[in-house]
Amino acid sequence: MSRRVPFAMLAIAACAIGLRIALLGHWDAYGALQLPLIFEAAAAVSVVATVASPFGEPERVAGRWLPYVRLAVTAALTAAAIGLLAAAGTGANLSGGTLDVLRNVAGITGIGLLCAAALGSGLSWTGPTGYLVAAVYALYTQWHPPALTTPWLWPARPPHDLGGAICAVLVFTCGVAVVTVRGARDRPGDPAAA
Amino acid sequence: MTAVTRTTAASRPRPTVRPPGLTLLRLLRLELRHNAMAWLLPVAIGLFWLTTYRKDMAMPPLWNLRATGLQLGAVLDFAVPVTGAAAWMGSREARRRVTDLVTVTARPRWARLLASWAATTIWAMVGYLGCTAVLYGVTAHQASWGGPLWWPAAVGAACLPAFSALGFVLGTFLPGRFTAPLAAIAAFFVVALSTELIRGSQSYWNISPIVTGPWDLGPQAGVATFYPYLPDLSIAQVMFLAGLTVALLGALALPAGSGGRALRTAAAGLTGAGLLAAGTAVWLAGTGTMDAHGMIGIPALHDAASDQPLRFTPVCSHTAIPVCLNPAFAGYLSVMANALAPLLSQLAGLPGAPTRIVQDSVIYQQGAGNSVTIRPRNPADGDSSPVSHLVLPDQTQGQAMTASQLASTVITTYGLELVARVTGDGPGASPAQNAVAAALMRAVSVGGVLVTQAPSNQCPPVSEPQAGPVRQGEQGHRSGPGTVCASQSQGVARGTPAAAAAERFAARPASVRHAWLVRHLAALRAGQITLAQLP
Numbered sequence: 044m045s046r047r048v049p050f051a052m053l054a055i056a057a058c059a060i061g062l063r064i065a066l067l068g069h070w071d072a073y074g075a076l077q078l079p080l081i082f083e084a085a086a087a088v089s090v091v092a093t094v095a096s097p098f099g100e101p102e103r104v105a106g107r108w109l110p111y112v113r114l115a116v117t118a119a120l121t122a123a124a125i126g127l128l129a130a131a132g133t134g135a136n137l138s139g140g141t142l143d144v145l146r147n148v149a150g151i152t153g154i155g156l157l158c159a160a161a162l163g164s165g166l167s168w169t170g171p172t173g174y175l176v177a178a179v180y181a182l183y184t185q186w187h188p189p190a191l192t193t194p195w196l197w198p199a200r201p202p203h204d205l206g207g208a209i210c211a212v213l214v215f216t217c218g219v220a221v222v223t224v225r226g227a228r229d230r231p232g233d234p235a236a237a
Numbered sequence: 238m239t240a241v242t243r244t245t246a247a248s249r250p251r252p253t254v255r256p257p258g259l260t261l262l263r264l265l266r267l268e269l270r271h272n273a274m275a276w277l278l279p280v281a282i283g284l285f286w287l288t289t290y291r292k293d294m295a296m297p298p299l300w301n302l303r304a305t306g307l308q309l310g311a312v313l314d315f316a317v318p319v320t321g322a323a324a325w326m327g328s329r330e331a332r333r334r335v336t337d338l339v340t341v342t343a344r345p346r347w348a349r350l351l352a353s354w355a356a357t358t359i360w361a362m363v364g365y366l367g368c369t370a371v372l373y374g375v376t377a378h379q380a381s382w383g384g385p386l387w388w389p390a391a392v393g394a395a396c397l398p399a400f401s402a403l404g405f406v407l408g409t410f411l412p413g414r415f416t417a418p419l420a421a422i423a424a425f426f427v428v429a430l431s432t433e434l435i436r437g438s439q440s441y442w443n444i445s446p447i448v449t450g451p452w453d454l455g456p457q458a459g460v461a462t463f464y465p466y467l468p469d470l471s472i473a474q475v476m477f478l479a480g481l482t483v484a485l486l487g488a489l490a491l492p493a494g495s496g497g498r499a500l501r502t503a504a505a506g507l508t509g510a511g512l513l514a515a516g517t518a519v520w521l522a523g524t525g526t527m528d529a530h531g532m533i534g535i536p537a538l539h540d541a542a543s544d545q546p547l548r549f550t551p552v553c554s555h556t557a558i559p560v561c562l563n564p565a566f567a568g569y570l571s572v573m574a575n576a577l578a579p580l581l582s583q584l585a586g587l588p589g590a591p592t593r594i595v596q597d598s599v600i601y602q603q604g605a606g607n608s609v610t611i612r613p614r615n616p617a618d619g620d621s622s623p624v625s626h627l628v629l630p631d632q633t634q635g636q637a638m639t640a641s642q643l644a645s646t647v648i649t650t651y652g653l654e655l656v657a658r659v660t661g662d663g664p665g666a667s668p669a670q671n672a673v674a675a676a677l678m679r680a681v682s683v684g685g686v687l688v689t690q691a692p693s694n695q696c697p698p699v700s701e702p703q704a705g706p707v708r709q710g711e712q713g714h715r716s717g718p719g720t721v722c723a724s725q726s727q728g729v730a731r732g733t734p735a736a737a738a739a740e741r742f743a744a745r746p747a748s749v750r751h752a753w754l755v756r757h758l759a760a761l762r763a764g765q766i767t768l769a770q771l772p
Binding site for chain 2: 047050051054070071073074077078081084085088089091092095162164165166168169171172173175176177179180189
């Protein structure tokens with residue numbers, strides 16, 4: 044896990060810089076709404092990519108600190124992603140503001156963590172990227188009825204919406220809990236997970 | 238004497254020589270069985286259902302709307318999973334640390350990589366074709382006229398090898414666990430937001446595969462129903478995507494170790510040819526202009542036969558004045574007939590009343606930036622013309638309407654125009670003409686619409702600045718079917734003698750109103766009838 048943390052931090056920083064540069068440009072309302080979500084999803088998949096682990100049962104049994112390390116790394120990277128993206132939007136016209144960044148990054152990271160636990164770390168990105176397309180469409184339907192108003196598509200909800208926030212927090216909590224306890228569903232000794 | 242037993246040495250088994258094609262097929266079969274795209278098909282199909290199928294099904298069953306919706310939606314839906322899966326497959330050897338192991342195999346590296354790319358593309362194509370078949374199958378069942386438009390579907394299909402090649406090249410040259418997700422999101426970013434750079438119909442960015450016509454005009458019911466669908470832009474897009482695919486696949490063979498010298502030279506040639514084709518397609522897209530039928534024509538690819546109107550037999554209602562629509566809009570006929578029937582029964586046979594109402598096409602005109610003006614082809618029919626031209630609200634408004642919305646809009650726009658044509662109502666009309674027009678409208682209108690107040694003297698602008706998010710599927714600039722300010726009624730204000738006369742006339746039975754109009758219409762139109770003379 045730790046081997047990928049520097050690269051993940053680099054990727055998250057690149058997302059923040061990319062968002063900042065993109066916000067300098069002139070976007071129509073659609074671009075302005077979709078842009079932050081795309082960078083938030085990119086930052087979230089970077090966090091999720093770090094959960095791969097080649098450790099097997101012996102390490103799990105012997106290393107009682109392993110779950111705490113997983114939790115700490117995931118929480119720290121998620122916090123870093125939120126912080127960097129929010130900082131990137133400071134002083135710019137960031138749609139939804141910091142609250143949106145917090146909710147979206149946490150929620151999409153949660154989806155990725157759940158996918159890592161279910162599908163393995165290798166394909167953990169499939170959930171967040173698929174969700175990105177659905178969320179962008181949900182944003183689109185806010186102006187093109189019938190609107191998708193389910194709180195499970197929280198990026199399409201207003202930043203202060205309680206239902207969307209609860210769903211995002213729930214998904215993030217479940218994802219973190221599962222990955223903390225069980226780790227990603229990787230085969231022990233798999234070179235691809237190293 | 239010794240007996241000698243003669244034995245023949247067992248011959249060594251001859252190595253099995255398989256035909257090269259068979260070997261490649263076997264390799265492809267292996268790749269198909271172990272391809273990540275197969276696992277991502279449910280994701281792609283789910284996204285297609287959520288964002289494309291549901292949206293398309295909410296549109297009227299017109300082939301042009303469904304086909305352009307397919308192209309726009311499916312390209313976005315498949316971009317993410319296909320690019321991601323291809324990048325994942327492209328980085329497989331490096332991730333599993335078997336690059337050295339497979340380098341010594343008999344097959345060139347390029348052939349091995351192409352097999353993996355082909356397997357990814359085949360899985361994606363299977364999913365896409367299945368989705369397209371369902372969407373087109375349902376549309377064929379619902380549509381009243383016309384047939385499938387294959388060019389939009391072809392553009393969507395051409396995207397898959399291109400996305401797959403893009404992801405595969407990224408995965409091969411930048412192997413890593415971050416490559417697949419970031420490549421997928423980058424592909425989505427580029428495709429979804431490339432349209433931000435489109436300015437007008439003469440834009441190189443129209444080459445983006447999600448563009449089906451003038452951007453911000455959105456799917457239009459009036460496009461490709463009276464005139465054939467122009468494939469010019471689609472041809473350029475397919476050319477671009479094919480060129481991009483060839484160039485990317487050629488690039489796979491460029492690094493040392495990918496194959497022999499001849500192979501690498503051929504690959505370099507392929508890459509160059511692909512880039513040339515893609516560049517030419519971009520240039521062609523930049524020469525396109527929107528034609529009067531709302532589609533982008535590219536002079537170098539244009540077929541003049543596409544400018545000829547489609548031949549069709551209109552479908553007509555059995556109202557007092559027949560309402561005839563393009564057969565593609567046959568589903569609207571009953572709504573239109575029911576909405577207009579009470580009015581038509583009163584106007585039929587009167588001087589100035591048409592003997593037939595025929596649906597007309599509209600004319601599209603590019604404005605500044607991305608704005609587009611839509612206006613009726615025959616904005617004002619002469620009073621003596623036996624045919625009145627009607628433009629449905631759907632032809633000028635991007636959003637689909639419900640039956641009641643359609644009926645209400647037609648009554649309050651076209652109905653008003655028709656009444657004005659018969660009564661001579663309009664600017665400068667007498668109070669009696671205003672009152673009769675208002676009474677006729679009140680008698681037949683949906684929800685008791687009554688023209689009670691003179692509208693603004695200024696016509697609404699034909700083109701208005703866009704407000705709010707606009708994406709293909711929505712159109713910000715249009716002139717409605719009833720935007721005929723010159724003939725707009727002055728109306729009658731509540732509490733005035735004209736309003737009282739209108740109320741009185743509207744309260745009469747329809748047969749009485751019609752009989753009175755038959756006798757007095759000429760005098761009414763000449764301004765010789767006073768309010769007191771109205772029954």
